[in-house]
Amino acid sequence: MEHLINKKVKNIEISGIRKFFNMVADTKDMISLTIGQPDFPTPAHVKEAGKRAIDENFTSYTHNAGVLELRKAAAAFVGKKYQLTYNPENEIIITTGASEAIDITFRTILDVGTEVILPGPVYPGYEPIIKLCGATPVYADTRENQFRMTASVIEKYITEKTRCIVLPYPSNPTGASLTKEELTEIAKLLSNKNIFILADEIYSELVYDQEHFSIGTILREKTIVINGLSKSHSMTGWRIGIIFAPEYVCNHILKVHQYNVSCATSISQMAALQALTVGIDDALVMKSEYVQRREYVYNRLVKLNFEVVKPDGAFYFFVKIPSHIQLSSFDFALALVKEVGLAVVPGSAFSELGEGYFRLSFAYSMETLEEGLNRMERYLNNNR
Incomplete structure (x- = not known):
């Protein structure tokens, strides 16, 4: 069979x-x-919040997009940390880890025959999902640019089939990040093109020599920001990711998310709420x-x-x-x-x-x- x-x-x-x-x-x-x-x-106070959720029987389905209080906390977190502005009512989705966030984003924006530009080398979790969508991963060689996916690198790989550009920064496996100036150049390159940006910012709290800057602040209508708590709060097993995206695309991603997992785990959402508020730093x-x-x-x-x-x-x-x-x-x-x-x-x-x-x-x-x-x-x- x-x-x-x-x-x-x-x-x-x-x-x-x-x-x-x-x-x-x-x-x-x-x-x-x-x-x-x-x-x-995982920080002790975050674990305690998870235990309280169990003891208080917070063990049922939540809103498909996640508990509103958590979405508000997520909006406040990225607003304070990275000057991003998203409406918790309709522009934020709590996902089962950043991996699910990547999956449902690609399944929402990709069609058969479209192309996705990725920095190469790159985390292996993108390519299989792209291929399952019937799209084609296109690797942009960053090896001679200190692994940095800059506008000059990206430009060489754009075709009429390009639907999305993946910007994972800081990067797995290279640790390379992007500066505000480099991201501004990327935004200029894409400003007149119908191309999405998937900004995978899961390591945003672990930038060492500069402040993390999100391209979502300058090219908001084309950018889907993915973040989560696995790396920032050592919560890999709690499986909490977050999508920040304009309402017009978030509404469609939510449909895929709903039929995929219904909602993120209620207990983990309460732990995440604690992490993003009391544990903001x-x-x-x-x-x-x-x-x-x-x-x-x-x-x-x-x-x-x-x-x-x-x-x-x-x-x-x-x-x-x-x-x-x-x-x-x-x-x-x-x-x-x-x-x-x-x-x-x-x-x-x-x-x-x-x-x-x-x-x-x-x-x-x-x-x-x-x-x-x-x-x-x-x-x-x-x-x-």
Whole structure:
């Protein structure tokens, strides 16, 4: 019966990140620097809010778009942090994680035969959804531009079929972000074009050397902003994402969301309300720690003679594999596991443009990072 399975589904693959992680997860005494998950616990007051929701029997369906009080809190949060203005009544949707937000946005705006421009290398969660919509992912090569998806890069890939441009910043896997000036140039480029922008800003609270700036403040009518609490408040398992979009498109996204999940989990919504109000600055403590880790890892990588761009945000380094190591990124990552018990993510997991690199997450304790880089050094010494 397998021949009856939807061909589009058969032609997509499990995320290369998860595939590699699952493959090596049972390796004894392994140091893993693979998964992009904060190693901090969810703040205690946020957990308590979730417990209260259970105790108070707040366990039923909510409004499809989410509890209005939470949508108001989300509007206030991005208004204060990023000067974004959205009406909580009809321009905000609470989703089951940012992943669902990406899914239902693409399913709303894409038609068969349309194209979506993505920075390459990029997080692997976009391409499969684009293909399931019958659209075509078009990778814009950012490798010679320090992984920055700027207007000059984008312009070369725009065609009459372009329906959407994905701007994930800070980026997974590179940590590259975009400045206000760079985003203004993108806005100028697209101002007279019928092209949506999907601004994936899930790491917006983890920008280190500048203030995060959202393109939604200058190209509002074409921009769909996606955010959430997984990275900012260490709430990956609570599955709360948020869509901010103009009413004309939000109304249609809501229909897809309704038939997909009905609503985000009621209990998680109450935890999210606490996070966005009482915990509005919870990310600052984590951010401070990430800055220290970033400096440590960067200095170690430079001393090991790796070619690497210092990330502006998120918690990843995207590192070029030394030219004398004649291995694919997958085989290099596998060799690290077998020879020194260190797991990183092969760059090929982030599109073909990631080949020749590996991703290292610094969302781990300093002790883990130190031991991981000691093992990397040992591998390099053994393979000169």
